[in-house]
Amino acid sequence: MKTLDQLLPGEQGIIHSLKSSDLTIKLLEMGLLPGKAIRFNFTAPLGDPIAVQISGYQLSLRVEEAQLVEVT
Helix, strand or coil: CEEHHHCCCCCEEEEEEECCCCCHHHHHHCCCCCCCEEEEEEECCCCCCEEEEECCEEEEECHHHHCCEEEC
């Protein structure tokens, strides 16, 4: 199972689950729900943050947040 930060730019996946963390509720509120399609758009020049597209909008995540999202 990959985590969101391991996808390459342009790759898509389906959110499988979220690892338990203090940030889990925040990620769910931002729309990172299991079963949703997600596309990795790009990484910032210094490697953090990353930009993903989910439910028709762009979302910027820190790498530590993206490591909590498991995708298939």
